[in-house]
Amino acid sequence: MRIRYPFAGAFLFLLILAAYIGLLPHSTSSSIPSNLQPNDKFLHVVTFFFLTLVFYWIPDTTRRRSLQLTLLICTLALGIGSEIVQAILPNDRPFDPFDILANLVGSLGAVGLCSWYHRRMLERRRKARFGALGDERGDDVELGGAGGSESGLGPQESGVMSLEQEVDNWDENAVDTWDAEEGADEYSAAAPGRGPESKVSPVNGEGAKRTD
Template identity: 55%
Template sequence: MRIRTPFAAGFVVLLFLSGFAGLAPSKLPLPGHSDKGLHFVTFLILTLCFYWIIDTSRRRVIQFTLFACTFVLSIGSEIAQGLLPNGRDFDPYDIVANVLGSLIAVGACNWYHKRMLERKRKARGYHNVATDDLDVELGEGVGGQESGVIPEPTRTVDEELDNWDENAEDWDEREADSNGDSIQRKGTDGVAM
């Protein structure tokens, strides 16, 4: 896992700017609707920047970004805004704007990340398996084998008769009589064992 420093530095700067603007006491009166737009745009940009900080698998980046930006920052910033004595109130609609901005950014980054990885694979010469509408896993187009089990070769009657005693050692066991004493059974050749 590698950290991309330009994105990390940009995220830290944006986080301080948005934190100062959102948590500091405000002397400017803002209409309520534009406040929601600012929340949406702020978390869209923060999440776009945060997504590209960690260079790891796409799934891990999505999970980490959803947790850090969508849940912790989006909801935590509004809770902090309501708890601090800065003259601002807790607003659940601000949380909705924060989460929507963050989710749209994660979706856009995920789409672009997937597209970027596909282009890298094509550039390296990795191609998908040919899709000729045959499902190899179900045995289509492979011949008679459908279950994945390879059948044993069939033996003729003469081969079966010649090898009828191949398990003879399993038949020659010591048996116990009713008193608990062991008796020996005779094998196939008539010799006591």
Template identity: 50%
Template sequence: MRVRKTFAAAFAALFCIAAFLGLAPQTIPAYKQSDKVLHTVTFFLLTLSFYWILETSRRRAVHITLLACTAGLSIGSEVAQGLLPNGRNFDPYDIAANVIGSGGALAICSWYHKRMLERRRAAKTYNLVPGEEGEVDVELGETIHREEQETGVVEAAEQTVTEQLDNWDENAEDWEDPDDDMTGKAASLSGNLKKATMD
């Protein structure tokens, strides 16, 4: 498992800010339970950054994040807040707000991770799957109309040498370039000879 340092640094910074604001003596005035939105947003961001720290399978990332953030931090922060002598009380509604924010972030991250893995798998096996040649992928910028259909020009299949020899006609006129000196002179001489013999 590889650690993504950017997400780890973001989680550490958010965790320090949340711990300072949550466990310090109450300095932010509360206006009729308005801190529930703050709890929800804080744990949404904490879970969002924690989910992407470890580069691992989706199932393992969901389980680790569920245990660490949704269960551990959401409940543990309120228990620690009630045990410390900082003038703050244990509030079950704060736990509910924490779990809602963390659960929402976990659901979004899990959905996006699943979609990302499906697209990566599809990109690896896109040309190997039979029967998909005629399908159109709008997300990749393909359109329904193709250039051959729009112009109406259908190119004939190129013939092999044996097919050309089988279809060769002795009586067909030569199609050499008249600008060519050698061929032009030869064509005019053969044309004059034909006229002379016909007369």
């Protein structure tokens, strides 16, 4: 798994900025009028939306692994843990469960957006690399089409995965073996006399085609 350093640097900057604003003591009297002050819950939603949005693209890995890491670190650890730390620190900021709710809403919104875009990006990259894969609901057995649905077998029993499962587990950095397989097929097609229908004559040692 590789790291996208521009996204990692942006995430650290946003995290430090959010910690400075949310965890340090603040003055009760503000010079900004109350009617011009932004809503606190809205700030929580926006902050965790951008934190999660940037963190999702830090690991250069599969879509499923990026989704799991983002939910574990941003949504659960930061979204809930930040409010617990805020309540423990002596910064005159009380614990508010609605702040946790706002954090979760912003984080889950970013996770859904990034996951959808990541899936679309992988589908376009696969089509550009391997050619058109056809419709998800087509009759192609390799894509889990009608052949797998009629037998009633799941992907573990039949060995066939749907397009969505292939996209979730596909790593764009992996080395494919399609060139080697195509080379083996071309070699077998170029040597027709090596098939099982030919045998060596016991008389002169030359290849003779079976007539039976």
